[in-house]
Amino acid sequence: MNQSRGTAPDPAGRPGRRATAGREALVPPLARRSFAPAAVRHALLRWLVLALAVVVWQLVARAHGSVYFPPPAEIAGHAHDLWFSGPAGHLFLTEAAVADILPSLGRMAAGLGIAAVAGIALGVAIGRSRRVYALCDPVLQFARAVPPPALVPVLVVILDFGTPMQIASIVFSAVWPVLINTADGAGNTDPLRLEVAAVLRLTSVERLRFLILPSALPRIFAGLRLSLSLSLILMVFSELLPGTANGIGFTLTDAQSRSDLLTVWAALVLLGALGYLLNTVLLAVEKRLVGVGRTTTA
Template identity: 40%
Template sequence: MKRALARLLFVLGLPALLFTLWWVASEGSTNVYWPSLRTILRTFPDVWTGERLRGDVLPSVLRLLGGYTAAAVVGVALGAVIGSYRSVRAVCEPVLEFLRALPPPVLIPVIMLFAGIGDTMRIVVIASGCVWPILLNTAEGVRALDSVMSETARSYGITGTARLRRVVLRSASPQIFAGLRQALSIGIILMVISEMFAAGNGLGFTIVQFQRGFAIPDMWTGILLLGLLGFLLSVLFQLVERRVLGWYHGRRAVTRRSP
């Protein structure tokens, strides 16, 4: 119980400190573009009603989940293949480095030509940016598979799909989750950017509309909501990671305790 309370205080401590500093620094502000936090919080419930949450926030989250899931499936699958075979890695590495260097926002006009201006385009944009950290971390995790573990699995007749699932991906799972964690933050950024292009709803679209209409406190409420959404998704991801990688964190804890 004490450990859980200490962890909660650790997680909430820095955000609480930043909010306090923001409150103090902005209190009494007369700058139109920098309203006080008090004004933003007073405006928040009037802007983000249940109807707006369903019409703008929910579509954004669904697009993010769609693009993120697609990137996770493609990234893990390709990463496992590239990491397992040296010849495939040698052939694909130059192309992967070239494609990874292209910023996903630059590809939005190209993606719009093929996918249109609907949700498909936004999901593809999110997936195109999220896939790289997942793919590269998966490939490195698979490459780092312990040779003793691999030979032991082969000697026990663990081959094919069973070897991939129980040995290769399990061994690489810490690095896979590291890539998934990086991809989550990239996905949130691309979710907002993609909704600024030919969109009719979503968080990014709404924030831009507030800015164009000079509804500055309303715009800041959207930015605040976006930060809260990112924080909640990060906490949820950590809970899933702790559960899936419980064996890994337990082994690390034992290693740290041992002399």
């Protein structure tokens, strides 16, 4: 019997050239001709949406012409003149930027750093024992539910107004997401791996380094990203209180008292940019340590 015109199958069972070509024809042309990685296309789309939002804001603000709703071009120009028009030797930072931005970032870094270290250490210690975690969970949930601004009068009595009180308020706000997420991640370590570690007679330090911390890393970073947002909020709130002489929050209240709306809007945009930048840096560190496939999306 005569064979068909199509290319005969390979003796090893692989399809012929015509069959392969038929399968390739089923693949959408856009999928075959896509040269940019999906991540790059996603990033470009996100920036495009942001650019469209800024353009809409600009057009609406220009059409409305209200002093209470300035266009983003004027806000960006004012922020540049106020904070980022300094000499190149000072990284283009002005004296106002040194007085407003750097103290705020210092307080936030100190508070978040203390909260991260304390939260991870206590979370690992609590999460390693299910009984201890069950006993401590009601206390942790109660402490997390207390609004940090409500503790400001207590902190003022204990520490008085100033930097220690501001850092303490940030620590109390930021420690709970890290602690609870770390305890949950440490408690969910694979029991089979723990049994293997016991068979191999790994020490407590080796178990912590090679089993518990790697297992808890995704949850730890989820808590850190939540704590980062809370730290930014409490940083601004603590600088709105009396006794503060610098910082972004102080700039907000000072500009409001002088009816300097451009500075108010510039400070708000600066806070949003700082939050986005810091979250992006933390996400990059998370991808480096945890891996792309296990990165959290908190």
